[in-house]
Amino acid sequence: MIDEFAKEYLHNELRWIREAVVWKLDGLSEYDIRRPLTPTGTNLLGMVKHLAYSGARYFGEVFDRPFPDTVPRWNDEAAWKDEHWATEHETRQYIVGLYQRVWEHSDATINALAIDAPGNVPWWPRPNVKLFNVMVHILNETDRHAGHADVLREQLDGRTGMAAEFDKPIDTAAREAYYAKIERAAKAALQSNA
Numbered sequence: 001m002i003d004e005f006a007k008e009y010l011h012n013e014l015r016w017i018r019e020a021v022v023w024k025l026d027g028l029s030e031y032d033i034r035r036p037l038t039p040t041g042t043n044l045l046g047m048v049k050h051l052a053y054s055g056a057r058y059f060g061e062v063f064d065r066p067f068p069d070t071v072p073r074w075n076d077e078a079a080w081k082d083e084h085w086a087t088e089h090e091t092r093q094y095i096v097g098l099y100q101r102v103w104e105h106s107d108a109t110i111n112a113l114a115i116d117a118p119g120n121v122p123w124w125p126r127p128n129v130k131l132f133n134v135m136v137h138i139l140n141e142t143d144r145h146a147g148h149a150d151v152l153r154e155q156l157d158g159r160t161g162m163a164a165e166f167d168k169p170i171d172t173a174a175r176e177a178y179y180a181k182i183e184r185a186a187k188a189a190l191q192s193n194a
Contacts, residue, residue, distance in 0.1 A: 007115040010135045011107070017142045018103055020162040021048060022096055024149040028156060034086050037152045044152055045095055046085035047145045052099040053083050054141060058134050059106035062119040067105050069098065074123055110135065 025033050025044055033045040056067035057074050072078060086095055110131065117131045146162065154160050158170045 003115045006132070007110070007135070010132075010139055011110050014135065014139050014142065015103075015107075017139065017146050017162075018051075018099070021051060021142065021146050021149055022099065023163060024146075024153045025092065025096070027159075028153075030092065032156050033092060036085075037155055041085060042148060042152065043085055044149055045092060046083075047149055048099050049086055049090070049095045050084050051142055051145060052095065052102045055099070055102040055106050055138060058121070058138055059102075059109040062121050062129070062134055063109055063113060063117065063131070064119075065105075065109050065112075067102065069101060071098075071102075106138075 025048070028044070034043055036043050053071050056069070056071040059065070060067035060071075061074060072083070086092075113131050115130065115132045115135075119129045119131065119134060121127050121129050121134070150160060150162070158172075158175075159167060161167050
């Protein structure tokens with residue numbers, strides 16, 4: 001009983017956070033979803049592409065249920081070369097569509113297997129895993145990147161939140177006052193700890 005509850009709970013959380021990641025692209029220009037926003041090149045569309053590739057590998061290769069579309073295998077020489085950014089030839093629609101096809105494939109794998117179904121992650125130090133391990137891993141990875149996406153989106157246009165229903169008009173004055181309050185506390189802490 002707890003196995004099915006845990007599986008469904010994790011699956012529902014994964015479904016929700018995947019939608020949140022894609023929502024972060026809404027209303028942004030092609031340039032803004034692609035441009036590097038950190039010194040390491042982190043960008044919104046690249047994160048979606050990376051999550052698509054990861055989901056295809058983890059819910060495909062790991063359980064011997066290969067994803068039907070072309071996604072570099074984990075051990076391909078070029079697997080990581082272009083995974084974290086979108087080339088000029090990869091459209092938003094293509095990458096988001098790929099990610100959504102990966103959702104369908106991942107959901108089919110999750111629905112078909114028991115939570116303790118065995119899998120093999122050859123790139124992990126302890127490669128023998130269960131579906132549970134992979135679900136937790138992908139949920140953690142997607143949550144992590146959703147947080148990155150939230151910060152990147154805030155840098156671009158000030159928008160925060162994880163879904164359209166939480167998107168409210170930005171109160172610039174309130175944000176500036178809050179920012180100033182935190183800045184004053186940081187400077188005061190620096191003075192008192194000097």
